[in-house]
Amino acid sequence: MIISITALKGGVGKTTTSIHLAAYLQEKAPTLLIDADRNRSALIWSREDKLPFHVASQAGSTSIIRKYPHIIVDTRARPEPEEFKDLADGSDLLIVPTTPNHLDLDATFKAVEQLQALNANFKVLLTKVDGRTKSGQEARKRLKEANLPRFKKSIPLLVVFEKASQRGVITRDYPDPRSKMAWSAYEAVGKEILP
Numbered sequence: 001m002i003i004s005i006t007a008l009k010g011g012v013g014k015t016t017t018s019i020h021l022a023a024y025l026q027e028k029a030p031t032l033l034i035d036a037d038r039n040r041s042a043l044i045w046s047r048e049d050k051l052p053f054h055v056a057s058q059a060g061s062t063s064i065i066r067k068y069p070h071i072i073v074d075t076r077a078r079p080e081p082e083e084f085k086d087l088a089d090g091s092d093l094l095i096v097p098t099t100p101n102h103l104d105l106d107a108t109f110k111a112v113e114q115l116q117a118l119n120a121n122f123k124v125l126l127t128k129v130d131g132r133t134k135s136g137q138e139a140r141k142r143l144k145e146a147n148l149p150r151f152k153k154s155i156p157l158l159v160v161f162e163k164a165s166q167r168g169v170i171t172r173d174y175p176d177p178r179s180k181m182a183w184s185a186y187e188a189v190g191k192e193i194l195p
Contacts, residue, residue: 001025001194002071004091006084009107010077013097013127015041016161018074019051020183021095023170024190025070026053032068034061037076048168081114088120093193097155099128100139112148125189126154153188156181 003025005018019042022033035042036058046055056064065071075087087094094115098108108124115122124143129136136154143150160182164174171182 001069001093002073002091003093003095003193004073004075004087005095005097006075006079006087006111007096007098007107008078008111009098009104012099012104012108013125013155014077015045015074016165017095017097017125017127017155017186017189018042018072019045019165020170020186021190021193022053022055022070022072023051023172024187025072025194028194029069030054030067031070031072032056032061032065033072033074034058034065035074037074042074045165045168050168050173051170084111084114084120085118088115088118092121094120094122095125096122097125097127098139100126100130100135105139105142109146112146122149123192124148124150126150128157129154130157151189151192153185153192155185155189158182 005014007014018033022031025031031053033042033053033055035055042055043057096108096111098104126136126139158178160171160174160176160178163176164171167174171179
């Protein structure tokens with residue numbers, strides 16, 4: 001299975017989603033995360049060599065890609081229309097993460113227009129949801145009203161995601177009381193993809 005994580009805007013949780021879904025899929029079968037983003041955030045996250053799956057650059061993945069039944073691609077932010085076409089053609093599923101922020105949602109709706117025109121198989125993932133505000137509920141309502149395919153589970157806004165990245169681990173492996181909540185959110189998303 002090839003899953004690409006893409007968005008027209010940075011800062012929406014692309015790399016965090018890529019890392020955690022790769023960890024979930026690794027529990028099912030060997031998984032490769034390809035870091036195709038210019039910032040190389042997934043490669044930086046993996047520097048400590050503590051992740052349970054392999055991370056490679058786009059160029060470095062060509063010789064090993066056939067070894068992995070599951071591949072996650074952390075794409076660059078703001079892909080060009082022809083890149084969207086390549087992603088749609090080469091992926092089993094595209095995941096479009098977005099925060100409840102109205103600017104991020106507007107960018108997501110623009111991305112969705114392009115993906116729908118390509119008949120791409122995609123789902124929107126709501127990330128960085130602050131449970132203390134109504135913004136997550138309002139964003140979910142907008143996505144529902146637009147009849148967009150979306151994940152049932154949202155990803156909460158938790159500092160543990162940043163702390164885990166600094167240690168080079170997934171949240172499940174970070175010693176924090178909120179780690180279980182963070183991991184279980186991505187685990188629920190993973191189960192929607194591959195039970």
